[in-house]
Amino acid sequence: MEISSGVSIFYSYSHKDERFCETLRAHLSVLERKEVISSWYDRKIKPGQLWQREIDTNIKRADIIVLLVSADFVASDYCYQEELQIAMERHEANQAIVVPVVVRPVDFSETPFSKIQALPKDAYPITKWNDEDEAWINVVEGIKSAINEVRFLKKRGGSDEGFRSINHYLVRELDSLEGAFEADGSNATNRGLSTGLFDLDRVTDGLHKSDFIAIAGRPGMGKTDLALKIACNAVIAEKKSVGYFSLNLPVDRLMRKMLSALGRLPVHKLFRGDLEEDDWPRLTSAVSLLKDLPLYIDDNISLSIDELRNRAIKTKEDKNVELIIVDSLQHMDFNSEHATPESISKVISRLARELKIPIIATTTISRDVEGRPNKRPLTRDLGAWRCLEEDADTMIFVYRDEVYNEDSVDNGVTELIVAKNSSASSIGTVKVFYTPGTCSFDNFLDD
Structure with a gap:
């Protein structure tokens, strides 16, 4: 099912970390209720739907891809080889923003996303914080920053409009020349x-x-x-x-x-x-x-x-x-x-x-x-x-x-x-x- 309202978020995670996905969604629930964001995760797949097609469709349409990083995530063939590959390709092409969230201790220094700024602060795992809610608030602030960036980019026009006819750009250039010609001082x-x-x-x-x-x-x-x-x-x-x-x-x-x-x-x-x-x-x-x-x-x-x-x-x-x-x-x-x-x-x-x-x-x-x-x-x-x-x-x-x-x-x-x-x-x-x-x-x- 296509995500259509607000900024779309895709959650990529190991099922062993499902509780972390639920907790993060709870912290972002106000934004979802206000339709600032919409989210998709694999539990939304309905009986009778082709699960791989649904995952591929939604990860390729998401504005933000959240990776819930743990040893199980890195060890998962599907998370690491399928979802992560698509996520990184879209991130490097500026088509989406990948946000790694370290939920449990793991060495991810050799992973494709190791050079992306991870959450929470200093990539300190959620489970190592004295208060996990404080860690999640730190994560939410980081994700909000990514949401604001996506919303701004969606508002701006121009290069996001795709191909335009030569007449469109001729009119714009002539308007600019006319403005320069009529300028004072x-x-x-x-x-x-x-x-x-x-x-x-x-x-x-x-x-x-x-x-x-x-x-x-x-x-x-x-x-x-x-x-x-x-x-x-x-x-x-x-x-x-x-x-x-x-x-x-x-x-x-x-x-x-x-x-x-x-x-x-x-x-x-x-x-x-x-x-x-x-x-x-x-x-x-x-x-x-x-x-x-x-x-x-x-x-x-x-x-x-x-x-x-x-x-x-x-x-x-x-x-x-x-x-x-x-x-x-x-x-x-x-x-x-x-x-x-x-x-x-x-x-x-x-x-x-x-x-x-x-x-x-x-x-x-x-x-x-x-x-x-x-x-x-x-x-x-x-x-x-x-x-x-x-x-x-x-x-x-x-x-x-x-x-x-x-x-x-x-x-x-x-x-x-x-x-x-x-x-x-x-x-x-x-x-x-x-x-x-x-x-x-x-x-x-x-x-």
Whole structure:
């Protein structure tokens, strides 16, 4: 029988673990009663039905496949060789979400699902918890997160609609061109979201929907201040909602940087609280600019890529953010076995397409660049993050010559080197003013 209402859940388990299936269904009963979810397990097979056909039909239609993991599950030929194979194929094809739930102690390190984040917390078996109900509540919270992700993906249109005629896309493209043609102001020639830096917009055509933009450079080049410049421009000038993941700096330091840049106040004064009378009007002005704006900051320092993805999806759904910034990739949680720069890069790239918004990520490049006479970064300097060269739609390096050359003629100038640009196909170097003391980036006016 086909599951038709809400988010469909398929339970895969050994019959020796049937009590765990019943307990989990009881904890999710409120969601099923509200038709948020519908569930299927093999006890729903009716007399006279072909049991294998019913199992295959429902597992291939499920949105979420819950594996109740135990030694008996791993030992079951049907669970392991039949149901698990279908589940993993659909999970890897992004057709379903597989959620392993460890109910009894078992070594599953060599199983196909070993790289998927398991429940409950730390994959600690249900039966080993002092209070099994607390363990199940932890499991339910994880499954709810998966449910929210599925519901969001079902709501969004576009790529889930399958094949569409060429006329559909021609109309959409002409509408977009017409909107760009009729746009007012300095951003009239850019079809993407403005960064607030005109020369950078001219080269990149702005920040396009579904694009993954990587910003990289050595420490001290101003990557975070550049990310904050773009975020503030988006919320203040462009009237867009922004989600900002700060994996390195706590939110209080971010606030001081933003207030410093907007108020043209030396950041050290804000860190020390050493303000003079003349500084207060500028601070008040900066606070007024930021007050009540839709800028949402997450400064969790131990986010895994799965947690970041789930939070980004929820923020998009709840706050309708139109830009997400991830600062700094090198501080992601790499504790799980499958957390590698390659996997993180690909997840963010796909996430930008799923959410249909630009996602900016910053990262530090290898110190190898400092061994060359010309220290301007190249893609090979990405080191462990060389995957960004392939996965990012736009690649921007940040370079300050004065960091290496005290007598540089470009004192106070930062080069933004656009090394890759899939949206507008134009690359090159643009110059902007950067004042580290006030954390501020400004347009460069060359006389």
